[in-house]
């Protein structure tokens with residue numbers, strides 16, 4: 001690209017198709033709306049069928065949408081996601097691996113099934129979906145995979161051993177996929193959100209002491225809103241980020257800089 005060629009169309013997703021897992025709630029809903037407003041068709045993979053609010057928020061967006069129910073802790077169901085998106089929109093250009101879960105308990109009491117459930121969704125689903133999407137993207141030599149990491153991709157935390165382990169692994173998987181897929185013109189990056197006000201973080205926000213501790217450590221001084229991630233996901237999904245690969249991008253109000 002010459003310097004003169006650059007314009008804001010480099011951020012446009014017009015004509016692209018994006019899969020967003022868990023795209024009907026919390027941060028995932030913000031990614032869905034942002035990508036659709038930037039022009040992409042969105043294939044929203046959800047655990048349940050509470051689609052109404054997101055459908056309403058999507059009205060007026062440039063891209064069209066399809067909602068698809070799947071339990072992503074089930075490998076058989078994971079395998080059907082990419083073919084279902086290709087069946088609807090003909091292809092997949094962007095995959096946002098957003099669905100995730102967290103279970104809090106002291107380590108010495110941590111239950112085996114909590115470990116298994118968190119790892120299945122936060123790590124296994126990311127691997128299997130990314131591999132399936134990458135096969136379609138490699139074929140056409142173009143694609144973007146955006147994983148959702150966390151501050152717990154860098155730090156240890158407490159009471160959440162599989163969450164921390166899975167989010168560290170998501171950072172590793174991002175780099176490993178990026179290295180192999182770059183030659184196919186597929187860029188793989190991750191967003192590491194800081195502290196956002198969603199259902200996931202409701203228990204710590206309602207704990208007065210913990211809430212105050214967290215707020216005092218965030219240079220920006222407030223819990224972020226899901227909309228604070230909309231520009232980032234569009235950037236990572238667009239041509240504007242074509243030379244960015246294997247990066248874990250923190251959007252954290254300065255948390256990691258402390």
Ligand code: NAD
Pocket residue numbers: 021022023024025026027028045046047048070071072073097098099100101121148149150151192193194195196197198199200201
């Ligand atoms: P959320 O609970 O609103 O979103 C989780 C999504 O995953 C939901 O849409 C849920 O339906 C879906 N999901 C759960 N189990 C599923 C299953 N078995 N199959 C398919 N989908 C399933 O919480 P959120 O805060 O929006 O979290 C979204 C992502 O962002 C997660 O990966 C989370 O770890 C990450 N994250 C959140 C924060 C934060 O501050 N909220 C910070 C860092 C990272």
